[in-house]
Amino acid sequence: MNKYSAGKHQSDAKTAIRSSLYSLQPLIASIDNQVILNEVDYHTHINTLRQQHAALTTIKNEFNNYKEQQQTLITALGRLETQIETKQSQLDKEESELSKLVQLVAKRTEAIEKLRTDRERVFANKEPEAEERRLRDELEQAQIGQTSAQRQLDNAEHTLSQLLDTQRRLSEQLNTVTSTLSSQENTFKSALAASDFADEIDFTKARLPIDERNTLKQQQEHIGYVLKQAQSLLDATQKTLADKQANPLTTDDKETLTQQQSQAQDESNKRIESIGAISQRLKDNEDKKNTQQEQIDAINTQKDKLQVWQQLHKLIGSSDGKKYRTFAQGLTFDLMVTQANTQLQKMSDRYLLARDDNSPLELNVIDNYQGGEIRSTKNLSGGEGFIISLALALGLSQMASQNIRVDSLFLDEGFGTLDEESLDIALDTLTNLQQEGKLIGVISHVQALKDRILTQIKVEKLSGGFSRISGQGCHKVVSEKVS
Numbered sequence: 001m002n003k004y005s006a007g008k009h010q011s012d013a014k015t016a017i018r019s020s021l022y023s024l025q026p027l028i029a030s031i032d033n034q035v036i037l038n039e040v041d042y043h044t045h046i047n048t049l050r051q052q053h054a055a056l057t058t059i060k061n062e063f064n065n066y067k068e069q070q071q072t073l074i075t076a077l078g079r080l081e082t083q084i085e086t087k088q089s090q091l092d093k094e095e096s097e098l099s100k101l102v103q104l105v106a107k108r109t110e111a112i113e114k115l116r117t118d119r120e121r122v123f124a125n126k127e128p129e130a131e132e133r134r135l136r137d138e139l140e141q142a143q144i145g146q147t148s149a150q151r152q153l154d155n156a157e158h159t160l161s162q163l164l165d166t167q168r169r170l171s172e173q174l175n176t177v178t179s180t181l182s183s184q185e186n187t188f189k190s191a192l193a194a195s196d197f198a199d200e201i202d203f204t205k206a207r208l209p210i211d212e213r214n215t216l217k218q219q220q221e222h223i224g225y226v227l228k229q230a231q232s233l234l235d236a237t238q239k240t241l242a243d244k245q246a247n248p249l250t251t252d253d254k255e256t257l258t259q260q261q262s263q264a265q266d267e268s269n270k271r272i273e274s275i276g277a278i279s280q281r282l283k284d285n286e287d288k289k290n291t292q293q294e295q296i297d298a299i300n301t302q303k304d305k306l307q308v309w310q311q312l313h314k315l316i317g318s319s320d321g322k323k324y325r326t327f328a329q330g331l332t333f334d335l336m337v338t339q340a341n342t343q344l345q346k347m348s349d350r351y352l353l354a355r356d357d358n359s360p361l362e363l364n365v366i367d368n369y370q371g372g373e374i375r376s377t378k379n380l381s382g383g384e385g386f387i388i389s390l391a392l393a394l395g396l397s398q399m400a401s402q403n404i405r406v407d408s409l410f411l412d413e414g415f416g417t418l419d420e421e422s423l424d425i426a427l428d429t430l431t432n433l434q435q436e437g438k439l440i441g442v443i444s445h446v447q448a449l450k451d452r453i454l455t456q457i458k459v460e461k462l463s464g465g466f467s468r469i470s471g472q473g474c475h476k477v478v479s480e481k482v483s
Contacts (some may be wrong), residue, residue, distance in 0.1 A: 011374030011388055020141040022122055026041065026045075027041075027042075027045040027090070028047075031252035045242050045473070046454060046455070046472075049454065052456075055104075057435065069393075127378070145345060188200075190453060190480055196401050203332075205382055223450065234480070241292065247351040295381065300368045326360055326361065329361060330355070330360050330361065331353065331401075333360075333361060334355065335399060336392070336394070336395050336399055337353050337354070337355060337363070338354055338395075339355055339394075339395030339396070339398040340388075340391045340392045340394070340395030340396075341391070341395075342395070342398075343390075343391045343395050343398070343429075344387070344388070344391035345392070346429065346432070347387055347391065347425050347426075347428075347429050348366055348425060349368065349385060350367065350369050351366065351367060351368070351384070351387075352365070352368065352373070353365060353366075353391070354366055355391075363377050364376060364377065365377055365380065365384075365388065382418065383419050383421075383423075384422075386415070386418055386426065387422060387425060387426065390426060390429065393411075394409075394429075394433075398411060408438065408439045408440075408441065409430075409433065409439070409440050409441065409442070410441040410442075410476070411430075411440075411442050411443065411444075412443045415442070415444045415446045415448075417450055420448075423446075423448060427449075427452060430442070455471075455472055456471050456472075457469055457470070457472070457473075457474060458471055
């Protein structure tokens with residue numbers, strides 16, 4: 001503590017240490033000289049040491065806060081330096097662009113002066129806007145005339161194209177008709193020469209009237225169509241006959257077929273009688289189904305009534321109240337787990353407690369160092385189990401403190417299974433609780449606890465089944481003999 005007794009930095013905690021160093025001089029002298037102090041003096045010194053321990057803890061916390069602030073400032077300084085470098089780079093770039101813009105403005109100014117000189121030379125004293133309007137009007141009139149002429153040209157070209165297509169089509173038709181007429185004339189001349197007619201006039205006089213010719217032609221076409229259908233039907237019938245003759249259905253004679261027909265008729269009658277019996281059975285089954293429907297309706301009614309009780313059973317459980325009791329206990333259990341996780345976060349950021357989905361009143365542990373793996377509390381080591389148990393005890397005390405004040409906490413053993421790191425975590429947690437004004441009692445035989453806990457009550461084993469306690473606040477009671 002001497003290093004905190006001097007120095008330029010001032011704080012309430014260091015002031016408290018400096019002010020109490022003088023009062024500890026008798027204790028230091030007694031330790032150096034190996035002199036035992038009386039009870040009142042060493043109680044006073046112990047209280048002073050506790051105050052200095054609290055002050056040292058405050059200094060430790062202040063140091064951690066200053067360290068975090070320093071790290072934050074270093075980070076902010078690095079970020080500001082990066083921003084300054086970025087801004088400086090941007091400033092250099094913008095200065096370069098500004099220089100280019102100045103040069104461009106100079107060039108544009110020179111070009112504008114040149115354009116102004118050329119304008120004065122071309123327009124002289126003329127008004128540019130009036131000249132622009134005049135030229136624009138002339139241009140619009142010219143464009144209108146061009147559009148009209150182009151439209152007339154397009155119409156004329158379209159009409160010409162249609163006329164050329166019509167001429168070409170008519171020429172092709174004329175050539176076809178001329179060729180057909182020439183062929184038919186040659187055919188007619190050949191037929192006329194081979195006939196008994198002297199010339200075309202005799203042939204024309206011998207022809208029937210046009211109506212009779214049309215009637216005869218229609219009759220001819222009808223007769224030809226009917227003849228064609230009759231020929232098709234004949235061909236199909238002949239083919240079917242040939243197929244039947246090639247593949248006959250049976251080779252039996254007429255008497256055999258008659259006997260087979262009689263047997264088939266008897267079999268058919270038996271089948272009809274069997275169908276009648278089956279129909280009667282179906283009718284009886286339908287009657288029974290109608291009778292059973294009433295029973296089914298009654299069963300469905302009972303199921304509807306049962307559904308209400310099943311729903312109640314699902315919500316609050318059976319008559320023994322176990323499910324409802326588990327639900328109510330689960331609410332308190334959730335609250336305790338929340339309080340325990342709050343305490344557990346102060347000790348270690350590795351574990352979180354969670355309720356088991358299959359067993360509502362049992363716990364699982366979420367291991368954040370293993371990717372959030374869910375572990376059973378049965379798989380925890382001794383040190384892990386002690387920290388979890390300590391967190392649960394502290395959470396339970398926080399719940400109880402909502403209604404009553406809990407100022408004491410006693411821990412019975414369990415420290416012997418802890419490794420050095422777990423032991424430090426547990427003792428730091430208990431120290432913080434002590435600084436909050438709670439009385440912490442530890443029952444243990446671990447030597448590390450004896451070295452770190454100042455206020456102790458020792459239990460020494462004597463012979464004859466007796467023990468003796470010693471420590472602060474313990475006095476020997478002398479029994480008076482009765483005469």
